[in-house]
Amino acid sequence: xxxxxxxxxxxxxxxxxxxxxxxxxxxxxxxxxxxxxxxxxxxxxxxxxxxxxxxxxxxxxxxxxxxxxxxxxxxxxxxxxxxxx
Amino acid sequence: xxxxxxxxxxxxxxxxxxxxxxxxxxxxxxxxxxxxxxxxxxxxxxxxxxxxxxxxxxxxxxxxxxxxxxxxxxxxxxxxxxxxxxxxxxxxxxxxxxxxxxxxxxxxxxxxxxxxxxxxxxxxxxxxxxxxxxxxxxxxxxxxxxxxxxxxxxxxxxxxxxxxxxxxxxxxxxxxxxxxxxxxxxxxxxxxxxxxxxxxxxxxxxxxxxxxxxxxxxxxxxxxxxxxxxxxxxxxxxxxxxxxxxxxxxxxxxxxxxxxxxxxxxxxxxxxxxxxxxxxxxxxxxxxxxxxxxxxxxxxxxxxxxxxxxxxxxxxxxxxxxxxxxxxxxxxxxxxxxxxxxxxxxxxxxxxxxxxxxxxxxxxxxxxxxxxxxxxxxxxxxxxxxxxxxxxxxxxxxxxxxxxxxxxxxxxxxxxxxxxxxxxxxxxxxxxxxxxx
Numbered sequence: 017x018x019x020x021x022x023x024x025x026x027x028x029x030x031x032x033x034x035x036x037x038x039x040x041x042x043x044x045x046x047x048x049x050x051x052x053x054x055x056x057x058x059x060x061x062x063x064x065x066x067x068x069x070x071x072x073x074x075x076x077x078x079x080x081x082x083x084x085x086x087x088x089x090x091x092x093x094x095x096x097x098x099x100x101x
Numbered sequence: 102x103x104x105x106x107x108x109x110x111x112x113x114x115x116x117x118x119x120x121x122x123x124x125x126x127x128x129x130x131x132x133x134x135x136x137x138x139x140x141x142x143x144x145x146x147x148x149x150x151x152x153x154x155x156x157x158x159x160x161x162x163x164x165x166x167x168x169x170x171x172x173x174x175x176x177x178x179x180x181x182x183x184x185x186x187x188x189x190x191x192x193x194x195x196x197x198x199x200x201x202x203x204x205x206x207x208x209x210x211x212x213x214x215x216x217x218x219x220x221x222x223x224x225x226x227x228x229x230x231x232x233x234x235x236x237x238x239x240x241x242x243x244x245x246x247x248x249x250x251x252x253x254x255x256x257x258x259x260x261x262x263x264x265x266x267x268x269x270x271x272x273x274x275x276x277x278x279x280x281x282x283x284x285x286x287x288x289x290x291x292x293x294x295x296x297x298x299x300x301x302x303x304x305x306x307x308x309x310x311x312x313x314x315x316x317x318x319x320x321x322x323x324x325x326x327x328x329x330x331x332x333x334x335x336x337x338x339x340x341x342x343x344x345x346x347x348x349x350x351x352x353x354x355x356x357x358x359x360x361x362x363x364x365x366x367x368x369x370x371x372x373x374x375x376x377x378x379x380x381x382x383x384x385x386x387x388x389x390x391x392x393x394x395x396x397x398x399x400x401x402x403x404x405x406x407x408x409x410x411x412x413x414x415x416x417x418x419x420x421x422x423x424x425x426x427x428x429x430x431x432x433x434x435x436x437x438x439x440x441x442x443x444x445x446x447x448x449x450x451x452x453x454x455x456x457x458x459x460x461x462x463x464x465x466x467x468x469x470x471x472x473x474x475x476x477x478x479x480x481x482x483x484x485x486x487x488x489x490x491x492x493x494x495x496x497x498x499x500x501x502x503x504x505x506x507x508x509x510x511x512x513x514x515x516x517x518x519x520x521x522x523x524x525x526x527x528x529x530x531x532x533x534x535x536x537x538x
Binding site: 023044053057062067068074 | 419
């Protein structure tokens, strides 16, 4: 595994020491997961989730509690600037 | 349940400095309504959002983060009259089996302070076993509820995927994460599950399946229930004391009228390999949102284990490797689900170890992260398949360390599993042995 390249893809900064350390540690992880290659999965469908559900839509209702308050044509928001002082 | 509010805070004051179970203590907490859980105190693993109270996921990235809304499970417990007394320590982001990956320091095992309380939810388990709270809410992605339960001598339930809403729980691996109760007894877990289970419009993966009246399902006879015994799993890798304790439990179940069915589940040995492709892949995606703009600190604040898992996942999902790792693992997942289905054609529940070994000495795995991963061997496959499992105290080592076992069931068989736990706890007393610290 090219640690510097993967770190860049993952938006992580790694030091030279980390590159060395993670390099050997992640190659042991790869050895561990490579055991999966021994299993014949020819023609087996992958499973991405186990909910037994698909296309879970919710009702398209307006939740007024999540809306800013409307005063005629303008939104009313809590005061954020202090004009008193 | 025994402890009241005052007693909880006394225990927290007395023990938290020694065991480091809680990251945040909710000083002055008071119940606001009356309900099914009135008078009960609880802790949440620090992965659940609590409005106005810090939620850190035990990571420096979120060290001072305060959530804007309540997780569904937290709100339901408040609405039932329970009182939150603390946010509990964990491996940062749920990454680990010994709680040593916490940026807030490890949780010490109340039965031996030089050892780990287990992980990732070492905090909730240690808090419950020392009486800091009547119960705890954990989050189990590959054993994070059951593993510390076994090492801290409490009862804990990993629910069927989707049984409890994940809304407001900081995600580790979204297709594995499950929310569940931990307490001293299976009876208490049944009551808590009744409160927290059910469909939530805020979590599309929560299940519409009917919620059973779990406390009412306790007391049914275990006669003729078929107990699967996967002989192969009790290989050389299991500590002989653990094996012996679970064999004794098997004998108890047989006496209670259960039929023992030897089964074979060889694919379970690939569970770890499968888990360490899919979980890092999902976590690399979930943790990509922590960029220092919307939540807490920037990505330089991630600890070593989070960095390793993010990189492992990024690699497995990257162009050219996706089919070899990610897709391959999801295909093996299909086979593993079939393996569980085949087993459940022959039996109703399956008896397994939770941990292959006793709690490790703190620091023991420091230079060997792989060892830390391998001890998950018995707890990762239930998350992969989505099935529920209850962890139960079943003995002690000669040196006084707790031993746990797990009973795994079919999808949505929580009621049956809680009853197995309840019945076992009617004829045994292991769960009542508290640590002397």
